[in-house]
Amino acid sequence: MAKISSASEPTQSPTKTVHSRMTLRPRSTVPMKENAIAKRPKVAAVRKKSSKLDANKPKKPPTAFFYYLEDFRKGFQEQNPDVKSMREVGKACGEKWKTMTYEEKVQYYDIATEKRAEFEKAMMDYVKKKENGEYDDYDEDSEYEE
DNA sequence: ACGATGATTGTTCGC
DNA sequence: GCGAACAATCATCGT
Known part of the structure; x- marks a missing residue:
């Protein structure tokens, strides 16, 4: 079945304007990473640390x-x-x-x-505010004069 | 008891 | 263009 279900055809979006680049093209890029498996322990450490960093920055939406x-x-x-942690689920998932196909x-x-x-x-709103002046959540007590 | 961590892939920003 | 960081979730470990 080389044909894709017409339910959702990302390759064919006539009514919708095509954005600059859609990340919906796995077949275009050929993933050939095998031994380049680098660990990312920072992802966990960053969790709590950067939680406060995005004070004004919009949080990234969950990915597909x-x-x-x-x-x-x-x-x-x-x-x-019996499975308890979601970590195992993440691995299985x-x-x-x-293995999931493109259509799925x-x-x-x-x-x-x-x-x-x-x-x-x-x-856009974030950038707009940023241009107005980067501001952290200043408390009233934290008055600043120049 | 609380805090931090770890694991999954995808998306986005910054330089 | 590439790299680094971060998005949700929760059981578990460490102090």
Whole structure:
């Protein structure tokens, strides 16, 4: 089945304006990373540390993978009530995610794309405020004079 | 008891 | 263009 379901055809979006670049093209890029597996322990450390960093910056919307994870987790917990941490689910989900076909992933990609639109607006507002003057949440007590 | 961590991929920003 | 950082979640470990 080389044809894709007409339910959601990202390759064909006549009614919608095509953005500069859509990340919906896995087949275009050929992932050939094998031994270049670098660990990212910072992701966890950053969690709490940068939570405060994005005081004015809009938080990034969950990616398609996260949406799939949300759905996948529910089914996974039901089938595997013994499983406790979500870390294991993430691994299982990640593995399956790679096995998922484009049509299946596209569903979640569509959600993420829509979410990004909202994020884009938030970013515009963020930039706008930034141009006005970068401000941290100054408390009234923290009065500053020049 | 609370805090930090770890793991998943995707997206976005910064330089 | 590449790299670094960060998005949600929660069980578990460490102090």
